[in-house]
Amino acid sequence: MQAKELDALLARFTQVTPGKTPNPRVKAIVDRIVRDLFVTMNEFDVTPDEFWTACNYLTELGKNNEAGLLAPGLGFEHFLDLLVEERESAAGLNENGTPRTIEGPLYVVGAPVHQGSARIDDGLDTEAEPLFMSGVVRDASGKPVPHAVVEVWHANSKGNYSIFDSSQTPFNNRGTIQTGADGRYSFQSIMPSGYACPPGSSTLQLLELLGRHGARPAHIHFFVSAPGYRKLTTQINIMGDPLIDDDFAFATRDGLVPDVRRIDDPAAMEARGVNRPFAEIAFDFRLVEARDGLPTDVVERPRVSA
Ligand code: MBD
Ligand code: FE
Numbered sequence: 001m002q003a004k005e006l007d008a009l010l011a012r013f014t015q016v017t018p019g020k021t022p023n024p025r026v027k028a029i030v031d032r033i034v035r036d037l038f039v040t041m042n043e044f045d046v047t048p049d050e051f052w053t054a055c056n057y058l059t060e061l062g063k064n065n066e067a068g069l070l071a072p073g074l075g076f077e078h079f080l081d082l083l084v085e086e087r088e089s090a091a092g093l094n095e096n097g098t099p100r101t102i103e104g105p106l107y108v109v110g111a112p113v114h115q116g117s118a119r120i121d122d123g124l125d126t127e128a129e130p131l132f133m134s135g136v137v138r139d140a141s142g143k144p145v146p147h148a149v150v151e152v153w154h155a156n157s158k159g160n161y162s163i164f165d166s167s168q169t170p171f172n173n174r175g176t177i178q179t180g181a182d183g184r185y186s187f188q189s190i191m192p193s194g195y196a197c198p199p200g201s202s203t204l205q206l207l208e209l210l211g212r213h214g215a216r217p218a219h220i221h222f223f224v225s226a227p228g229y230r231k232l233t234t235q236i237n238i239m240g241d242p243l244i245d246d247d248f249a250f251a252t253r254d255g256l257v258p259d260v261r262r263i264d265d266p267a268a269m270e271a272r273g274v275n276r277p278f279a280e281i282a283f284d285f286r287l288v289e290a291r292d293g294l295p296t297d298v299v300e301r302p303r304v305s306a
Contacts, residue, residue, distance in 0.1 A: 001042050010035055061202040068105030068301075069203045072249035073214060077102040084295045096140040097288040101251045103233050104221065106161040106195075107153055109305035111174040117186040120152065120175035122168070125190055128157040130278035134186030137179055137224055137285045144183030145287055148226035151176045152187060154219065159193040163306050170306055188272075191279055194218045194243055207248065214248045217241035222285070229287035230297040236283060258283045 001009075014031045016022050041051070061067060071077050081100055089095070112118075121128075137148035153174040155161050162172040173192070177185045197204040197214030204214045218238035225231040237244050237257045244252055263269070264277035272278060290297070 006038060006042060010038060057202065057206070064202050066202045069197060069201070070206065072102055072104060072251070073197070073203050073207055073212075075250050077104070078250040087295050091291070091294055093291065093294065094140040094288045096286055097230075098224075098232055098234055098286045099253045099255050100233050101235050101253050101256060102249060103223075103299065103301075104235075104249065104251070106164055107151075107221065107223075107303055108163045108171070108174060109303050111151065111153070111171050111176050113176045113178060114187075115178050116180055116184060117188075118175045118177050119188040120173055121156075121189045122172045124169065124172075125157055128190035130272070130274045130276060131189050131191045131281065132186070132272060132278060133189070133220070133281040133283065134184070135282055135284040137183040137185065137226060137287060139229070140286055140288050142286070144181075145226045145229060146179070146181040146183060148179045148183055148185075148224060148229075148285075148287070149176060150179065150185045150285070151223040151225075152189075153221045154189065154192040155195050157190055157193050159195045159218075161195070163304060191238065192218045192220060194241060197248070212248065213246075215243055216247050216249055217243035217252065219251070224285045224287060226287060228290055230290050230294075232285060232287055232297075233299070234285075236281070 010031075013034070014027075016027075040046070061070060078101070081102060085100070112120075117134075137145045137150065139145050153161070156165075156168060156173055160168065162168040162170060162174060173189055175187060177187060179185050194216045196216070197207065201214075207214045218241045219235045220238075221235045223231060223233055235251055235256060237247075237252055239257050239260050244257065258281050261280040262277060263280060269275065269278065
């Protein structure tokens with residue numbers, strides 16, 4: 001179809017019904033997306049079979065509750081991080097903060113709350129490597145932030161998340177740690193493995209058509225918040241994971257790959273109360289001060305609660 005004809009068609013299809021009032025932002029964005037899709041269909045001579053395959057794909061994606069999995073897989077969630085950061089930099093926000101990275105779809109509201117330190121694994125995975133992680137929540141100048149809250153969630157040694165994986169105890173590898181005046185947090189858990197999109201999932205089906213895999217390096221998620229500071233959504237990656245620079249969700253960032261100490265000294269094992277060699281990670285978070293006129297740090301999205 002010629003551009004002129006396409007323009008005339010879109011002008012007709014995007015007319016407002018007399019007497020109705022559109023939401024101007026929704027209208028502007030949807031009109032634009034429809035235009036871009038028409039242009040794409042025109043350019044690629046999309047057939048009816050292809051179009052309905054795509055519609056059915058979206059229906060199945062929704063039925064499987066996978067919009068939140070495809071979004072990081074296609075890079076949208078990381079792109080949102082970059083868009084927020086562009087606005088933060090333009091506003092001159094302190095750049096000493098711990099880098100943000102995507103939340104992903106597997107956070108669950110309602111994890112057990114602990115003071116200062118916690119054990120967040122259920123102790124049932126006796127093959128997994130014990131992991132001890134600790135650090136301090138600091139401000140941009142390095143001073144401890146009192147009364148910070150560190151929410152942590154990660155996969156088990158098979159790469160699966162409790163609640164979404166009904167074979168695990170609820171809230172395994174999930175916890176909320178309230179720090180004291182010193183900003184210190186610590187927890188005991190087990191070393192996670194990287195998540196991979198389930199075989200047969202809508203997300204993996206599309207990724208395969210794109211010549212991609214659907215796996216993540218091992219990682220641990222955090223929300224870190226404190227009164228007067230911007231809420232930080234981030235993750236650390238486990239150093240040495242072969243996918244660290246090949247994450248299907250594009251979440252790896254400089255500054256988020258701390259050293260992992262491996263310890264097999266029997267006295268240290270005994271002191272930690274474990275019967276196997278274990279891993280230690282030290283990681284301090286740096287929060288930046290809250291400020292008006294920035295994109296919100298508290299993202300509204302549907303989240304599972306349990
Ligand atoms: C995850 O564990 C995850 O963090 C993301 C972003 C997507 C899928 C699974
Ligand atoms: Fe994850």
